[in-house]
Amino acid sequence: MxxxxxxxxxxxxxxxxxxxxxxxxxxxxxxxxxxxxxxxxxxTPDPVVAADYYRRGIEINRTLADKKLMPALAGRNHAATPDADVPAPRR
Missing domain, CATH: 1.20.5 (Single alpha-helices involved in coiled-coils or other helix-helix interfaces)
Structure with a gap:
């Protein structure tokens, strides 16, 4: 069977x-x-963040606030204006 x-x-x-x-x-x-x-x-390990990253960021913000680094439209409008008369960029 x-x-x-x-x-x-x-x-x-x-x-x-x-x-x-x-x-x-x-x-x-x-x-x-x-x-x-x-x-x-x-x-390819990631780079270590700098210990003074906050201070560097503040310095970058100060540099960007410089009147000569204003947006293109504002810079074009004041291209012939003396540096002393150029208004500071709006935040």
Whole structure:
């Protein structure tokens, strides 16, 4: 009565089915992408923020407030005006 086991068709090995490789490809690509990301992160580390970043920012703001660095429209309107008569830019 054990004929039932011998009458089942023998299937192909699992690696012969393309759908299996599609299922394996997703996680495999994620693993490869994570290693590439790790390699990029280790190869090009982020620069350290300067300890005096706040002071540098204040200096940049002072420089930008200079009348000579005003917006283009205001600068064009006062191109022939002497520096002493040029109004300060609005904030």
């Amino acid at each position: 054990d004929d039932h086991a011998t009458t089942l068709p023998q299937g192909e090995p699992w690696w012969r089915f393309p759908l299996v490789w599609m299922v394996i490809a997703g996680p495999a690509l994620v693993v490869i992408a994570s290693f590439v990301t790790l390699w990029l992160a280790l190869r």
